[in-house]
Amino acid sequence: xxxxxxxxxxxxxxxxxxxxxxxxxxxxxxxxxxxxxxxxxxxxxxxxxxxxxxxxxxxxxxxxxxxxxxxxxxxxxxxxxxxxxxxxxxxxxxxxxxxxxxxxxxxxxxxxxxxxxxxxxxxxxxxxxxxxxxxxxxxxxxxxxxxxxxxxxxxxxxxxxxxxxxxxxxxxxxxxxxxxxxxxxxxxxx
Amino acid sequence: xxxxxxxxxxxxxxxxxxxxxxxxxxxxxxxxxxxxxxxxxxxxxxxxxxxxxxxxxxxxxxxxxxxxxxxxxxxxxxxxxxxxxxxxxxxxxxxxxxxxxxxxxxxxxxxxxxxxxxxxxxxxxxxxxxxxxxxxxxxxxxxxxxxxxxxxxxxxxxxxxxxxxxxxxxxxxxxxxxxxxxxxxxxxxx
DNA sequence: AGTTGACTAGTCAAATTTGAGCAGTCGTGT
DNA sequence: ACACGACTGCTCAAATTTGACTAGTCAACT
Numbered sequence: 001x002x003x004x005x006x007x008x009x010x011x012x013x014x015x016x017x018x019x020x021x022x023x024x025x026x027x028x029x030x031x032x033x034x035x036x037x038x039x040x041x042x043x044x045x046x047x048x049x050x051x052x053x054x055x056x057x058x059x060x061x062x063x064x065x066x067x068x069x070x071x072x073x074x075x076x077x078x079x080x081x082x083x084x085x086x087x088x089x090x091x092x093x094x095x096x097x098x099x100x101x102x103x104x105x106x107x108x109x110x111x112x113x114x115x116x117x118x119x120x121x122x123x124x125x126x127x128x129x130x131x132x133x134x135x136x137x138x139x140x141x142x143x144x145x146x147x148x149x150x151x152x153x154x155x156x157x158x159x160x161x162x163x164x165x166x167x168x169x170x171x172x173x174x175x176x177x178x179x180x181x182x183x184x185x186x187x188x189x190x
Numbered sequence: 191x192x193x194x195x196x197x198x199x200x201x202x203x204x205x206x207x208x209x210x211x212x213x214x215x216x217x218x219x220x221x222x223x224x225x226x227x228x229x230x231x232x233x234x235x236x237x238x239x240x241x242x243x244x245x246x247x248x249x250x251x252x253x254x255x256x257x258x259x260x261x262x263x264x265x266x267x268x269x270x271x272x273x274x275x276x277x278x279x280x281x282x283x284x285x286x287x288x289x290x291x292x293x294x295x296x297x298x299x300x301x302x303x304x305x306x307x308x309x310x311x312x313x314x315x316x317x318x319x320x321x322x323x324x325x326x327x328x329x330x331x332x333x334x335x336x337x338x339x340x341x342x343x344x345x346x347x348x349x350x351x352x353x354x355x356x357x358x359x360x361x362x363x364x365x366x367x368x369x370x371x372x373x374x375x376x377x378x379x380x
Numbered sequence: 381a382g383t384t385g386a387c388t389a390g391t392c393a394a395a396t397t398t399g400a401g402c403a404g405t406c407g408t409g410t
Numbered sequence: 411a412c413a414c415g416a417c418t419g420c421t422c423a424a425a426t427t428t429g430a431c432t433a434g435t436c437a438a439c440t
Contacts, residue, residue: 091298161352
């Protein structure tokens, strides 16, 4: 499905021509980390590939002060078409992304009850921290905030709440979980 | 983090020596699709790499009837250590995986209200279908089902419920969402 | 006998991501 | 002056994933 391409095309369509680092920066600013983690490597490789496919095109190179030169890309007509197609694909796709913690849990039978409880407590604390961050952010808007942005934040908040609920359930069942194999395996390397 | 490696090491540690296709098959049987999508390409490349690193080792090659030969791998002592490390890593990591639908939604301002409502209705139907599947499955157990397996299914069920709640919220705000840009863009290529 | 369809066990090229790094610049202190 | 850390704009190798494909076997029909 490739979210990186969707992100690049969408950003160029909205804001107009941009260069690589600008995309990366805006991704941080606009809470983009919620829907897509844009790493530099992926970003630039997507830019090169999109340009090679003619979906975006280098418009000019700029130079601000003595900083490294940067290439400004704009979206092409074909890129707009691809953007609509990718967006439709993303909207149609309903997939619960697998969570590695489930995999880990299924393999933790021989972990001691205390060790597992420690992990779970840590996870709950981390989730609560994230939740309260969102609650603070929800109050004050950022520039150019749209209804869609609100909904994205709300989505994250609701998912955190669901995670918290599940974690509490796991804590509830902890005794049963480790009842079978209760060997000593308190701490792992890593 | 690499869930595929964790899956392979964990499965070999639990069930004992196995060959590639067996891992792939068991992944289907044990609801593994919930936590990890094991595609053949990823699976075999993980096997080769784990073997090269000495975390698993080819024990023998079998041949059942005239079917293709298959290589049986077993986990090594070092592999067991790596398994514990990977599991601890997965248990520590708390990350809300970004959902592409958020990205798509943030770029759907110029989509018509009806088009967006159509997508959302479809998504809700798909989610409800998945939910009722889980509800049926929850009643009858599968062989070797553990408490952890129950919890994994429950996890998926709770996440679906959260998704449903959010989707209804989006439908609620739909008028506001498309209020700004309401051009005609009813259907996209796809 | 021949065909169909599903399963077995795995390969491969191409796309993509990861994670680190590079060569420079800027701002801030000291 | 100059050291320091953070930022800018981007590159690169290595790891990994994707998705289609190979080359055969088996059971069941027709």
